[in-house]
Amino acid sequence: MIAFLRAIATVERVLLASIMIAMTLLYSGAVLVREVSDELYRELAWVDEATRWLMVWMVFLGLGLALEQGKHVAMTSLLATFSQGTRRMVRRAIDLVGLLFSLAIVWFGWDITRLVLGTGQVSPTLGLTTAILYLALPVGFGLLALRYLAGLLGIQERALEHEHPERPS
Amino acid sequence: MIVAGLFALAILLLVLGFEMLLVLGLPGLMIKEIWFDRLPDIVIGQKIVGGINHSTLLAIPFFIFAAELMASGRIARDLTTLVKAFLGHRAGGIGHTTIGACAAFGAVSGSAPATVAALGRIMYPELIKSGYKDRFALGLIVSSAETALLIPPSITLIIYGWLTGTSITGLFAGGLVIGLVLAFAFALYVMWDSYRMGREATPAPSLRERMRATGAAGWALGLPVIILGGIYGGIFTPTEAAAVSVVYAVFVEAVVYRELTFSGLFGVAGRAAVTNTVIFILLGMGSLVSYFITLAQLPGLVIDFMQTIEANWIVFLMIVNVLFLVAGMFIDPNSALLVLVPALYPVAMTFGIDPVHFGLIVCLNICIGMITPPFGLDIFVASSTLEKPVATIIAGVWPFVLINLATLMVVTYVPQLSTFFPELILG
Amino acid sequence: QEFTARIGHLESPQQARHQGLEMVADLVAERTDGAVVFELYPAGQLGQAREMNEGVQLGVIEGTVSPAAFLAGFNPAVSILDVPFVYPADREEATALRTGAFGQAVLDSFEPRGFEAIAIWPNGRKSFTSNKPLESVEAFEGQRFRVMDSPVLIEQFNAVGASAVALPFGELYTALQTGVVDGQENALDTIATMKYNEVQENLLVSGHGANEDIVLFNPGWWASLPQEYRDVIVAAFDEVRPQVEEIKEASQEAALQRLTEAGMNVRELTDEERAALRETMYPRARDAYLELAGEAGQTIVDTYEEQYADVTGE
Ligand code: NA
Ligand code: NA
Numbered sequence: 001m002i003a004f005l006r007a008i009a010t011v012e013r014v015l016l017a018s019i020m021i022a023m024t025l026l027y028s029g030a031v032l033v034r035e036v037s038d039e040l041y042r043e044l045a046w047v048d049e050a051t052r053w054l055m056v057w058m059v060f061l062g063l064g065l066a067l068e069q070g071k072h073v074a075m076t077s078l079l080a081t082f083s084q085g086t087r088r089m090v091r092r093a094i095d096l097v098g099l100l101f102s103l104a105i106v107w108f109g110w111d112i113t114r115l116v117l118g119t120g121q122v123s124p125t126l127g128l129t130t131a132i133l134y135l136a137l138p139v140g141f142g143l144l145a146l147r148y149l150a151g152l153l154g155i156q157e158r159a160l161e162h163e164h165p166e167r168p169s
Numbered sequence: 170m171i172v173a174g175l176f177a178l179a180i181l182l183l184v185l186g187f188e189m190l191l192v193l194g195l196p197g198l199m200i201k202e203i204w205f206d207r208l209p210d211i212v213i214g215q216k217i218v219g220g221i222n223h224s225t226l227l228a229i230p231f232f233i234f235a236a237e238l239m240a241s242g243r244i245a246r247d248l249t250t251l252v253k254a255f256l257g258h259r260a261g262g263i264g265h266t267t268i269g270a271c272a273a274f275g276a277v278s279g280s281a282p283a284t285v286a287a288l289g290r291i292m293y294p295e296l297i298k299s300g301y302k303d304r305f306a307l308g309l310i311v312s313s314a315e316t317a318l319l320i321p322p323s324i325t326l327i328i329y330g331w332l333t334g335t336s337i338t339g340l341f342a343g344g345l346v347i348g349l350v351l352a353f354a355f356a357l358y359v360m361w362d363s364y365r366m367g368r369e370a371t372p373a374p375s376l377r378e379r380m381r382a383t384g385a386a387g388w389a390l391g392l393p394v395i396i397l398g399g400i401y402g403g404i405f406t407p408t409e410a411a412a413v414s415v416v417y418a419v420f421v422e423a424v425v426y427r428e429l430t431f432s433g434l435f436g437v438a439g440r441a442a443v444t445n446t447v448i449f450i451l452l453g454m455g456s457l458v459s460y461f462i463t464l465a466q467l468p469g470l471v472i473d474f475m476q477t478i479e480a481n482w483i484v485f486l487m488i489v490n491v492l493f494l495v496a497g498m499f500i501d502p503n504s505a506l507l508v509l510v511p512a513l514y515p516v517a518m519t520f521g522i523d524p525v526h527f528g529l530i531v532c533l534n535i536c537i538g539m540i541t542p543p544f545g546l547d548i549f550v551a552s553s554t555l556e557k558p559v560a561t562i563i564a565g566v567w568p569f570v571l572i573n574l575a576t577l578m579v580v581t582y583v584p585q586l587s588t589f590f591p592e593l594i595l596g
Numbered sequence: 597q598e599f600t601a602r603i604g605h606l607e608s609p610q611q612a613r614h615q616g617l618e619m620v621a622d623l624v625a626e627r628t629d630g631a632v633v634f635e636l637y638p639a640g641q642l643g644q645a646r647e648m649n650e651g652v653q654l655g656v657i658e659g660t661v662s663p664a665a666f667l668a669g670f671n672p673a674v675s676i677l678d679v680p681f682v683y684p685a686d687r688e689e690a691t692a693l694r695t696g697a698f699g700q701a702v703l704d705s706f707e708p709r710g711f712e713a714i715a716i717w718p719n720g721r722k723s724f725t726s727n728k729p730l731e732s733v734e735a736f737e738g739q740r741f742r743v744m745d746s747p748v749l750i751e752q753f754n755a756v757g758a759s760a761v762a763l764p765f766g767e768l769y770t771a772l773q774t775g776v777v778d779g780q781e782n783a784l785d786t787i788a789t790m791k792y793n794e795v796q797e798n799l800l801v802s803g804h805g806a807n808e809d810i811v812l813f814n815p816g817w818w819a820s821l822p823q824e825y826r827d828v829i830v831a832a833f834d835e836v837r838p839q840v841e842e843i844k845e846a847s848q849e850a851a852l853q854r855l856t857e858a859g860m861n862v863r864e865l866t867d868e869e870r871a872a873l874r875e876t877m878y879p880r881a882r883d884a885y886l887e888l889a890g891e892a893g894q895t896i897v898d899t900y901e902e903q904y905a906d907v908t909g910e
Contacts, residue, residue: 016442017435020234027231027412031405038740038759045745045762048224055230056222062446071447072188073549077560079186094187101191104198105213112214119653119710124669125745125762133222137214212656219647224764322770331790332608332639337769338794403775406767463641511609511639
């Protein structure tokens with residue numbers, strides 16, 4: 001299970017970094033093309049939409065990794081004052097609620113993906129089905145659910161918000 | 170009763186350390202199932218994605234990426250060395266520099282979170298090194314970033330202008346004045362803090378040291394030159410400038426300084442992506458909650474209330490401020506703008522309030538909403554980019570909220586402050 | 597209150613679309629004795645155009661009034677309304693097309709796409725503004741105009757040798773100010789409301805593009821209404837349409853006066869220029885449309901060209 005989670009995290013890291021870099025190249029590349037030739041730039045009307053879609057996917061693909069690294073915003077100052085045992089209990093409660101919530105969003109997200117696919121809606125400039133946009137929801141919250149599950153089963157203890165080490169700057 | 174219950178639940182989840190996305194999302198789901206059970210469940214997915222899928226938000230991931238590159242490379246060091254060589258010896262010098270840098274960045278970006286993301290990583294370590302307290306430094310960065318919404322260009326003011334048909338130039342002119350007033354108010358607080366903390370001026374660095382710092386920062390200085398020159402020269406939009414600044418930062422760190430490797434770049438990109446996730450998922454959850462607040466048609470109730478108490482303009486503006494303050498605590502301030510302004514603007518006009526004046530009151534309220542807990546977007550951005558607990562930032566931000574409220578009172582009840590410059594320009 | 601429709605749209609409460617909707621809401625409430633209630637949500641309070649259209653399809657909201665330009669992703673056949681000079685300059689001739697066989701063909705094209713489309717409302721005509729001269733058809737060459745993401749609109753500018761830059765509406769003012777684009781196209785009242793006169797020198801009152809609104813309802817909600825209520829709603833939208841056009845016309849005229857007083861260099865398109873521009877722009881934009889809309893598009897174009905010849909006597 002640990003090995004499986006590690007493999008998933010590696011894939012997530014590679015995807016996230018690639019998307020961030022691809023967004024930058026697309027958006028700044030379009031500026032360059034516009035400076036060089038208006039003719040070519042006409043062919044790039046889809047860049048804004050493509051970059052936005054990548055951004056949406058990046059946000060949801062990062063959910064699980066952010067939880068594993070203890071990066072999600074949370075107010076843990078009270079939790080930190082609790083005894084070891086109480087703290088563990090609260091953490092399990094958070095994991096359980098988080099798991100159920102994530103699974104609910106996976107369900108609702110899958111539902112809208114399926115329905116939008118059925119309507120045949122396409123994006124104006126990419127010409128791709130808008131279902132691709134919504135697919136990010138079940139995928140992202142699925143990855144989040146996996147991390148909450150790992151926490152609940154005690155397989156992977158995630159860091160408290162302010163426990164993670166300060167970055168060298 | 171149920172409202173109070175949900176509210177209590179949210180507070181309980183918050184203080185017990187539940188992730189903020191659950192604190193917002195869980196009551197969001199419950200509101201949906203209790204009051205809007207006939208609404209299809211797909212509205213949940215639609216609103217979460219809809220809160221994120223905005224062109225106007227694109228600048229934020231780019232500025233986070235650029236800041237991450239600069240802070241982990243040499244550009245940030247060079248820039249701060251330069252600033253210190255010129256201003257570091259003054260009492261409060263670095264504090265004032267933070268305010269000035271945020272205001273200058275605000276002239277490029279219309280986004281307060283982007284300003285926190287871009288400048289926080291650079292200025293925070295310098296503030297700490299110069300002896301500012303952790304909380305003070307965090308509060309200063311988070312609040313100074315607000316000026317990005319007031320100093321033109323400002324998307325908030327453009328949206329207000331569109332909603333109400335008010336002159337954008339007039340709003341921009343007034344926004345510049347109010348933005349500077351706010352910056353000045355913060356600067357006074359920095360001076361007082363320096364006096365209280367006994368920070369004293371040290372001997373100024375020699376001309377030679379200053380020349381050396383300037384020379385070393387040459388490449389770093391290219392960044393603001395390219396961003397400002399590109400935008401005001403009509404080569405790119407502010408969002409495009411954010412993407413270009415990433416490319417420039419990579420070029421300087423990797424090609425000029427040869428310190429950034431490909432795998433280093435990959436690591437920075439991944440970290441920037443996770444930071445972005447943490448901020449944007451809250452925008453998505455916030456959009457879900459504010460959708461239901463819109464459907465509940467709350468502003469109508471407030472307007473009915475105002476009619477029953479027969480408010481005058483002084484009371485009316487006070488109610489407007491309270492309304493925005495409360496709304497800004499719990500929902501994304503820009504959603505508050507869309508929901509409240511169409512309802513309140515016609516009432517404001519019946520009281521003979523100047524449209525530019527009203528717009529600046531609203532904009533300043535939006536600014537305050539960015540830094541008020543529990544839903545304070547700039548607080549979240551600072552927490553995730555600087556890796557600081559939310560509670561620490563909230564503790565640091567409250568004096569600045571008070572300064573903001575005092576400024577808001579002055580702006581509200583001295584209309585001339587908002588209108589003299591626009592009138593000068595528009596005649 | 598048996599039937600409540602939440603109707604969202606993008607315009608501000610002072611604009612023609614919202615005022616028209618308020619009139620319709622009153623008429624419908626009155627004629628159904630309050631059994632059908634329209635709750636109006638202006639200014640994008642319920643989300644962006646795409647979300648609202650999708651919401652109507654999937655039953656999240658009951659209705660929306662959407663500019664045709666935002667519907668291409670849902671029903672490419674509607675983009676015929678983006679084609680420049682689709683309507684003649686004459687108001688009555690335009691009304692004949694909008695409410696006749698052509699308009700009906702456009703409304704019918706929504707049915708297989710999961711919408712109940714019940715009316716087309718006029719929402720003004722677009723004009724060009726630029727910081728470069730717009731003195732002749734040739735003057736367009738080499739200029740950069742901002743457009744919405746639409747292949748048809750992009751082709752409209754390609755036809756006269758200008759470049760189309762797709763920018764978000766929110767960034768347009770600054771882009772005009774700094775010169776990222778030279779010009780843009782919008783209805784006169786939008787130009788005045790957004791104060792583009794502050795950042796634009798020249799205005800060519802061209803009326804080249806029709807801003808058409810499509811009134812859309814969720815098919816499931818629509819089917820749940822008794823037939824008599826449906827008739828009341830359709831009749832109300834029909835009845836209010838001329839008033840919406842009048843409000844829009846009045847605001848266009850007021851806007852033109854304001855823009856002129858604000859010191860813009862204003863010029864009206866001459867009839868010869870109009871004919872020349874239509875001849876240059878229409879065929880290429882139509883072909884771009886056909887590529888987009890396929891067979892459904894061909895049927896609409898056939899209906900359109902036949903009725904256009906009929907109405908204008910050309
Ligand atoms: Na700004
Ligand atoms: Na807030």
